[in-house]
Amino acid sequence: MSRSVPSTAAQPSPWSRYWCSSYGSLNKMLLVVSRMMGSASPKPAGEVLLAARNFVNEASFDIKKCALHRLEEGPPVSAVLTREEGLKYYKIMQTVRRMELKADQLYKQKVIRGFCHLYDGQEACCVGIEAAINPSDHVITAYRAHGFTYARGLSVREILAELTGRRGGCAKGKGGSMHMYTKNFYGGNGIVGAQVPVGAGIALACKYKSTDEICFTLYGDGAANQGQIFETYNMAALWKLPCVFVCENNRYGMGTSTERAAASTDYYRRGDFIPGIKVDGMDVLCVREATKFVASYARSGKGPILMELQTYRYHGHSMSDPGVSYRSREEIKEVRNKSDPIMLHKNRMVNSKLASIEELKEIDIEVRKEIEDAAQFATADPEPPLEELGYHVYSGQISFDVRGVNQWIKYKSVC
Amino acid sequence: MAAGLVRSGLAGCGQQVSRLLRRRFHRSAPAALQVTVRDALNQAMDEELERDEKVFLLGEEVAQYDGAYKVSRGLWKKYGDKRIIDTPISEMGFAGIAVGAAMAGLRPICEFMTFNFSMQAIDQVINSAAKTYYMSGGLQPVPIVFRGPNGASAGVAAQHSQCFAAWYGHCPGLKVVSPWSSEDAKGLIKSAIRDDNPVVVLENELMYGVPFEFPEEAQSKDFLIPIGKAKIEREGTHITLVSHSRPVGHCMEAAAILSKEGIECEVINLRTIRPMDIETIEFSVMKTNHLVTVEGGWPQFGVGAEICARIMEGTSDTPGTGQGLAGAGLYYCPGNLGVVSPA
Numbered sequence: 001m002s003r004s005v006p007s008t009a010a011q012p013s014p015w016s017r018y019w020c021s022s023y024g025s026l027n028k029m030l031l032v033v034s035r036m037m038g039s040a041s042p043k044p045a046g047e048v049l050l051a052a053r054n055f056v057n058e059a060s061f062d063i064k065k066c067a068l069h070r071l072e073e074g075p076p077v078s079a080v081l082t083r084e085e086g087l088k089y090y091k092i093m094q095t096v097r098r099m100e101l102k103a104d105q106l107y108k109q110k111v112i113r114g115f116c117h118l119y120d121g122q123e124a125c126c127v128g129i130e131a132a133i134n135p136s137d138h139v140i141t142a143y144r145a146h147g148f149t150y151a152r153g154l155s156v157r158e159i160l161a162e163l164t165g166r167r168g169g170c171a172k173g174k175g176g177s178m179h180m181y182t183k184n185f186y187g188g189n190g191i192v193g194a195q196v197p198v199g200a201g202i203a204l205a206c207k208y209k210s211t212d213e214i215c216f217t218l219y220g221d222g223a224a225n226q227g228q229i230f231e232t233y234n235m236a237a238l239w240k241l242p243c244v245f246v247c248e249n250n251r252y253g254m255g256t257s258t259e260r261a262a263a264s265t266d267y268y269r270r271g272d273f274i275p276g277i278k279v280d281g282m283d284v285l286c287v288r289e290a291t292k293f294v295a296s297y298a299r300s301g302k303g304p305i306l307m308e309l310q311t312y313r314y315h316g317h318s319m320s321d322p323g324v325s326y327r328s329r330e331e332i333k334e335v336r337n338k339s340d341p342i343m344l345h346k347n348r349m350v351n352s353k354l355a356s357i358e359e360l361k362e363i364d365i366e367v368r369k370e371i372e373d374a375a376q377f378a379t380a381d382p383e384p385p386l387e388e389l390g391y392h393v394y395s396g397q398i399s400f401d402v403r404g405v406n407q408w409i410k411y412k413s414v415c
Numbered sequence: 416m417a418a419g420l421v422r423s424g425l426a427g428c429g430q431q432v433s434r435l436l437r438r439r440f441h442r443s444a445p446a447a448l449q450v451t452v453r454d455a456l457n458q459a460m461d462e463e464l465e466r467d468e469k470v471f472l473l474g475e476e477v478a479q480y481d482g483a484y485k486v487s488r489g490l491w492k493k494y495g496d497k498r499i500i501d502t503p504i505s506e507m508g509f510a511g512i513a514v515g516a517a518m519a520g521l522r523p524i525c526e527f528m529t530f531n532f533s534m535q536a537i538d539q540v541i542n543s544a545a546k547t548y549y550m551s552g553g554l555q556p557v558p559i560v561f562r563g564p565n566g567a568s569a570g571v572a573a574q575h576s577q578c579f580a581a582w583y584g585h586c587p588g589l590k591v592v593s594p595w596s597s598e599d600a601k602g603l604i605k606s607a608i609r610d611d612n613p614v615v616v617l618e619n620e621l622m623y624g625v626p627f628e629f630p631e632e633a634q635s636k637d638f639l640i641p642i643g644k645a646k647i648e649r650e651g652t653h654i655t656l657v658s659h660s661r662p663v664g665h666c667m668e669a670a671a672i673l674s675k676e677g678i679e680c681e682v683i684n685l686r687t688i689r690p691m692d693i694e695t696i697e698f699s700v701m702k703t704n705h706l707v708t709v710e711g712g713w714p715q716f717g718v719g720a721e722i723c724a725r726i727m728e729g730t731s732d733t734p735g736t737g738q739g740l741a742g743a744g745l746y747y748c749p750g751n752l753g754v755v756s757p758a
Binding site: 172189227231232239415 | 511538558590690728729
């Protein structure tokens with residue numbers, strides 16, 4: 001990932017590095033000392049202690065084993081997280097979370113209209129994948145795309161301004177929520193499942209040009225029942241395309257749960273002759289390690305591979321769906337309390353002394369400010385001018401006229 | 416039948432019939448080259464494959480079978496598996512794959528064995544290919560060609576005989592061409608392949624085997640026919656016949672018959688369905704004051720219906736005018752919706 005986070009920590013002391021794991025004895029000792037000095041969470045005295053103690057540079061964590069299909073071995077069951085990486089992932093996940101919540105707010109204020117499918121709850125998926133791939137790799141996804149759009153490099157400003165349909169939006173206000181593009185990111189696609197063959201086509205281009213680039217082609221549990229996906233599995237396997245199929249299984253296709261939509265809910269096996277793994281999509285490290293594994297497979301020339309990410313969305317399907325007629329509020333609450341990806345990551349960071357709560361709070365403040373500024377811009381920026389209605393109909397074309405609602409109204413079309 | 420229609424149309428007019436010199440097309444030096452439409456398409460694709468290694472062909476039976484209608488004969492032998500790709504029978508899948516390849520920088524030619532089967536993949540043609548450049552605000556072009564035989568063949572029955580000119584011609588973001596002669600076929604498909612936009616090339620199976628005189632300029636490797644320009648195949652003064660694809664031949668035959676009776680038809684070969692060259696038709700109709708459109712598609716909401724509507728609008732004493740959505744994509748931004756739809 002290209003985002004960098006300024007390091008605010010003091011230099012780590014030599015004796016706390018490396019062998020400090022989540023529940024190491026040193027941590028326990030320090031926790032006890034800290035409690036003795038005031039309270040369970042660090043206060044001024046504790047801060048002095050922490051400052052003296054410094055942070056660890058990296059820590060190792062156990063992660064869930066992935067279920068495998070047609071594979072002898074899977075991703076590793078432990079992952080090393082450096083402080084820098086940890087802060088980076090935290091910031092990006094928090095930015096996506098706050099951006100989606102801001103979009104929710106703007107939608108309710110009717111500043112955003114039309115379709116708006118929010119990604120909060122699924123942050124570990126886009127951050128984990130982006131952490132394990134190169135900027136030169138390709139990603140294409142469906143309509144719940146804001147998380148990936150940010151992870152792939154567009155700013156919150158450009159995204160929110162696109163949602164509000166303003167000229168400062170990444171598609172100049174002409175695409176909206178489902179049609180945001182940037183280098184090596186092909187949207188944002190509105191037709192359920194249609195992006196899957198397109199993703200395989202991008203992979204075909206990677207192979208054709210003899211690069212070592214691969215394409216991550218994402219779809220949901222609902223889309224997984226589309227026929228064109230099976231056509232794509234067939235061709236991708238036949239031609240050994242460097243394509244990673246990723247099923248973001250958030251348990252509901254609109255209001256239809258997986259059990260009510262699929263005869264087989266083992267989405268990682270649905271590729272049949274294509275090997276697959278099932279991954280805990282709420283754990284950013286699990287997603288990252290799994291992605292490294294599948295990316296390596298796809299790059300090896302062995303052909304496509306399938307990765308199912310088990311994740312959850314807090315919002316309904318879209319802003320017009322309260323999201324509680326087909327699932328219970330208790331279920332949503334339970335996931336939030338037990339499996340929230342940001343909470344899990346934060347706990348890991350803090351418990352293993354990769355970062356302090358204060359530090360993470362500072363990041364929260366930074367993120368909040370960035371989102372506020374972006375929202376201000378997105379609300380104040382003007383809409384694209386009507387004169388440009390006819391622009392971008394054709395590429396590489398000399399200027400021509402596009403008919404308006406009747407024969408006397410014409411719009412200039414420029415590419 | 417076309418001749419009969421024209422005759423009855425002119426019968427009650429009482430107009431003076433004057434004879435103009437008929438301009439002669441397709442006349443050249445004695446040993447003129449005859450090329451069938453099939454060979455012209457084959458030659459065009461061969462030249463473009465050679466010229467640009469990003470160009471490749473995919474579709475059912477295009478490689479080892481030499482093409483269901485032999486249009487891609489010899490290409491697999493020459494260019495191999497990487498550039499001439501046989502696909503399984505999965506139109507929606509391989510059309511989508513072709514679109515993705517185009518988005519990622521290649522220049523695919525996606526063949527539908529007939530355009531009837533393109534209906535299975537029409538979502539990829541319209542939603543993934545045609546609309547993307549607009550929706551991305553000009554960031555993501557899709558330089559793809561969809562080609563194959565369109566319209567009726569001989570005795571293949573209803574499911575295999577539909578003409579898609581009107582359906583594809585309806586959509587902004589797409590270009591749609593419909594060649595008649597060998598020269599049309601070569602020039603238009605080369606332009607289509609070099610165009611950075613999605614282009615639908617509607618060929619005709621019954622025309623594949625028909626030879627035409629191939630003028631010298633058409634024999635060049637850089638022979639291009641501009642997309643969006645109609646051709647006047649035959650000049651006349653009494654009535655305008657507008658057509659595309661195989662029916663252009665019928666119009667020429669009718670014109671020859673009528674000429675003997677002193678009726679001079681102006682035959683316009685549209686060549687491009689979208690963007691349509693309505694100016695050429697308008698100019699002609701201003702001269703002749705009579706218009707017949709001839710096509711292989713159904714009349715309701717068809718190409719001819721569009722031409723008639725536009726001609727009606729274009730003349731100063733027109734009784735009616737058309738209202739519709741602005742002919743660009745639908746702007747996402749909600750403020751403009753009130754302006755771009757005729758509510």
